[in-house]
Amino acid sequence: MSSLKEFTKGIIKENPTLVMLLGTCPTLAMTTQAINGLGMGIATTFVLLGSCVVISLLKRLIPDQVRLPAYIVIIAGFVTLVSFLLQVYVPDLYSTLGVFLSLITVNCIILGRAEAFASKNSVGRSALDALGMGVGFTLALVLMGSIREILGFGTWFGVDLTFGVLEPIGLFSMPAGGFMVFGFLVAVVNRLSHYQISKKKMGCENCPGRAGCGGHCGTVSKTEGEGK
Amino acid sequence: MRKSWDLIRPTFVLVIICLVISAALALTYNLAGVADLANAGYSAEQLAEFSASALPEADELQKVDVSVEDEDFHSVYKAANGAGMAIVVVTKGYNSDGMTVMYGFNPDGVMQGIYVIAQEETPGIGDKVTTDTEYLSRFAGQSADSFQVDTVAGATKTSTGLINGAKRAFELFEQLKGEVLG
Numbered sequence: 390m391s392s393l394k395e396f397t398k399g400i401i402k403e404n405p406t407l408v409m410l411l412g413t414c415p416t417l418a419m420t421t422q423a424i425n426g427l428g429m430g431i432a433t434t435f436v437l438l439g440s441c442v443v444i445s446l447l448k449r450l451i452p453d454q455v456r457l458p459a460y461i462v463i464i465a466g467f468v469t470l471v472s473f474l475l476q477v478y479v480p481d482l483y484s485t486l487g488v489f490l491s492l493i494t495v496n497c498i499i500l501g502r503a504e505a506f507a508s509k510n511s512v513g514r515s516a517l518d519a520l521g522m523g524v525g526f527t528l529a530l531v532l533m534g535s536i537r538e539i540l541g542f543g544t545w546f547g548v549d550l551t552f553g554v555l556e557p558i559g560l561f562s563m564p565a566g567g568f569m570v571f572g573f574l575v576a577v578v579n580r581l582s583h584y585q586i587s588k589k590k591m592g593c594e595n596c597p598g599r600a601g602c603g604g605h606c607g608t609v610s611k612t613e614g615e616g617k
Numbered sequence: 618m619r620k621s622w623d624l625i626r627p628t629f630v631l632v633i634i635c636l637v638i639s640a641a642l643a644l645t646y647n648l649a650g651v652a653d654l655a656n657a658g659y660s661a662e663q664l665a666e667f668s669a670s671a672l673p674e675a676d677e678l679q680k681v682d683v684s685v686e687d688e689d690f691h692s693v694y695k696a697a698n699g700a701g702m703a704i705v706v707v708t709k710g711y712n713s714d715g716m717t718v719m720y721g722f723n724p725d726g727v728m729q730g731i732y733v734i735a736q737e738e739t740p741g742i743g744d745k746v747t748t749d750t751e752y753l754s755r756f757a758g759q760s761a762d763s764f765q766v767d768t769v770a771g772a773t774k775t776s777t778g779l780i781n782g783a784k785r786a787f788e789l790f791e792q793l794k795g796e797v798l799g
Contacts, residue, residue: 421740451634452627459634466638470645477649541740559741 430527
C-alpha cells in the first residue's frame, strides 16, 4: 500500500467513527456544536499521532505480556499532556470538553490503531495511519457537529443562520438527535464506501477492518495455538 | 539467569515507561504553569464581561478573599471605583449541578444586574432565560425588602433558580458588606 493510501484510508474507506464505529461515546457527546467536534477531533488526532509514533518506536522493546498496560500508559501520558496544554492556552475549550478530554485515554480508536497498526508497522507508516485516522475522526465530528448545530441551534460555528425567522429544532442538540444524525451519517458513508462490496458476498476480504487485523480476526486463537 | 531476566523484563520495561512518562508530565506541568492557573480564578477580561451586565457602573472588579461557610457562595468582588460589589452564587436550576451567577449590588444593597457565568440548563428550553436580557434586566433595581421577580413559563425551574440565587445573594450582601465595602 502506498503511503498516500495509508493516509487517505482513514478518511472515508476505514473512517474510524462512521465505518468502524469506534469512539462512539465522544462522537455523540461532543458534537452538539461544530466547534466542540473540531476541538475534540484535534485533541484526539494529537494523542493518536503522538502515541502511535512512540508505540511504533518502542514496538521491539515492549514485551508482549505487558503491551496493553504499556500502550495505555503512553496514551494516558499524551492525554494528560494535551489537557495541560488546553487548560493553559485554550481554557474555554478545556471546560467544554470536560470529562471527555480525559476519556480520550480509553477511546478505542487510539488503542485500536496502536494494537492493530502501530505495533506492527514502521514509524512513518504508523504516523501516516494515525494522521489519516485522526483527520477522518475530526471530519466526522465536525460534519456531525455542523448538522446538529445548524438544526439544533440555528448557528454554524457560532454564526447565526436563522436571522430570527426560523425556530431551531432543539431535539438535535440533545442525545436523541445525536443518535439520529449518527445513524443517518453511518448509512450515507456505508453507501459511499462499500456500495460495490455489498453486491458481492460479504466476507473477510471485504471487511473494512481487514487492513487492521490482516485477515486473522477469526483465527487469532488458532494461530496462537500453532505458535506454541 | 536468562530465565529470570525473561520473568523480570516485562515489569522492568513497564516501570521504566511509567517513570519516563511521569517525568515528562511533571516537566510539562511546571513549564506550562498549570498550578498557577488553578488558583487564578476568573481573568480580568472575563470579569470585565461579567461586570458589564452585573455591575455596569464598576470600572474594574477586584476579588476579595473572605471566609464564608456556605456551599452556595462562590466568590465576592468589589468595584475599584466604589460602585458596589458583586457576589457570585451557585444556585440550583433544572440541572442539579447548578448555575454560577454573578449578582451586582450598589453600596446601598440595591441589585444592579445579574450575569449567568456558567449553566447547564436544557438547551433551547431552560437556557433561553439565562441569556434573555429583557428578563435578566428585571433583577436590576430590586432591593431585599421589596424583591419581586416572576418566574418564566416553560423555564420555571431555571428562573426560580435565578430568583432563589438572588435571595441568597441579598443575604450574603448583608453578611459581607461590612467586610468587603467597609
